[in-house]
Amino acid sequence: MKIITKISVQEKRKDRYNIFLNEKYAFSVDEAVLIKHNLVKGQQLTEEDIEQIQVQEEDQKAYGKAINFLSYRMRSTGEVFTYLKEQEVEEHVIQQILSKLMENGYLDDLAFANAYVRTMMETTDKGPNVLKQELKLKSVSDAKIEEALLNFSEERMIEKVKKLAEKVAKKQRTQSAKMLQLKVEEAIVKKGYPAYLLGEVKEEFEEQGMEEEEEWARLVTQGEKFARKYDKFEGYEKKMKLKQALFRKGFPLHLIDRYLEEE
Template sequence: MRERRRSPDRTGDDPVSPDTPPGGPEVPPGEDPEAKVRNLVLRMLTHSPRTRAQLERSLYRREYEEELVTRVLDRIEEAGLIDDAAFAKGWVSSRHHSRHLSRRALSQELRTRGIEEETVREAVAEVSDEDETEAARALARKRLAGSRGKDDETRIRRALGALARKGYPAGLSYRIVREELEVEGEDTDLAPDTDLL
């Protein structure tokens, strides 16, 4: 039996109206509770892809019985409509390219969405060292371009801060910022032990 997850849900994964009372609307006489839960899950999946854990949290919040939730989600998963591995791969591809997130940040986002650790590792492994370096470089270049005209210390601090927020390690961040400043023709003495993060 799957473990019931009760972690806080801060991911905006619940498009159903907040006016819906716990347990959902009253089940009309003769309506199958399983059909009601299934329809609710299908509506949520139509709104946007979700992990099994996100769907579980949403249904538990409405106080549906664990056995009912498990039964419905098992059937929907068997039909291929819930696929955490596919979700994780799509998430990594999208967020890495659009937001320039590091592997560490991507891993954390997937964990908060209830993806199992092995699936997280497999999805994040799709991002190579080169991919991560190029994404960090693109982010540093963008940040440095936006701070032209400011003093070097401010530019470096802002670029390093942006990279840190995206989860990049300090050593990689220092190297890339230094290289990008050199490309610009800037003269900087940034050293790996600079205390600017």
């Protein structure tokens, strides 16, 4: 049997206390552990009592780590679980911590998913399909993901898809109309937007009008580039190489033939 002969507050951590047993420093505890075990000067502790206090202290430290992890930004339950696992906290303790965090309002996967979708929608080009996969990786349930994705209205998707199409078109301005459309469609699908929205973009391109002379200007730019590349070839061989290269780029044959006749 040992007696608590002194309890002192740590200088740098006012929420932690040093415990002295039989006039010697024994261990330190969090304020929550001190209160839970009602530790006071003169109290007698068995070895079993000390062991229980220290186990509780380790659990409290793990809880503190979780709180600190949550202090930087919102997290999903799955993210906190993975973090504590990496900190070598035992799984049964992690489950207790997660339950306590949820009871205290620190963890809410639906609130997290809603905030995640809104933030990504405002700050990135990512579409709902990509966001769905990212939330799955954070172990958010399918039901909560589907509810959170309701934040991403069809009107907003169309708006973002059109902006994405404009961005791609600007970068690919020397491409043929056909190749440009393929690049835009590829970007839309890759960014996680529903395939049916491709029709919205296609209509917009048609409205903007890929006039033949505009297509011709693009072809000439690409043709000059390939002409330099195949400069070492002459006559028919050079024309065939140019024709194949321009066709692969998606330009129509009648414009390619026109270019080769003028080249």
